[in-house]
Amino acid sequence: MNLSNPKxxxxxTKWELLFHFLSLVVMLSTIVYAIYQYESLPDRIPTYFNAQGEADGWGSKSSIFILPVITALTFILLYFLTKAPHIFNLPVTITEDNAPRIYSLARTMMAVFNFEIVLILSYATWSTIQATRGESTLGVGFILFTIFVPLITMILFIIKMNRSG
Structure with a gap:
């Protein structure tokens, strides 16, 4: 935590608000979908998948709600963290002059990260339900997406912050 940054x-920003809104829409849609599909799920559902997208861990059908709960908790945590950019460890020196520009970028970056996490976890929930029907949708592509999309987002925002600093 960097306490020396100006508060x-x-x-x-409009982008931050848009990404928060989209996160809420995706998250709530996933919860509604899981509730809607719950009765049609078998008593035992996949809870873990290997890199080939094959289920190799199982749990009760109520475990379908674990990822949506984790998604909601993560969203709430990051939403409130976004409001305190002065505590972020940012790649540029923060001054009174550049703080509004850099903090604005940092807040937007966190909103984008939050949206990406919501998408990833919501897709995993949807994929778990699909797997109960014999459709494997998780695998190496999902793993690569989970790693590289947030990484690329971070790199792009770091470049933008360095240019704005």
Missing amino acids: VKVPA
């Missing part, structure tokens, strides 16, 4: 109030 400057920065309003949410």
Whole structure:
């Protein structure tokens, strides 16, 4: 935690608000979908998949709600963390002059990360339900997406912050 950064109030950008809204829509849609599909699920569902997308861990059908709960908790945590960019470990030196620009970028970056996490976990929930029907949708592609999309997002925002700093 960087306590030496100036504490400057920065309003949410339209992009930050959009990504928070999209996160909520995806998250709530996933929860509704899981509730809707619950009765049709078998008593035992896959809970873990190997790199080939094959189920190799099993649990009760109520475990379908574990990922949506983790998604909601993560969203809430990151949503509130986004509001305190002065505590972030940012790649540029923060001054009173550049703080509004850099904090605005940092807040937007966190909203994008939050959206990506919601997408990843929601897709995993949807894929678990599909796997109960014999359709394997998780595998190496999902693993690569989970690693590289947030990494690319971080790199792009770091470049933008360095140019704005």
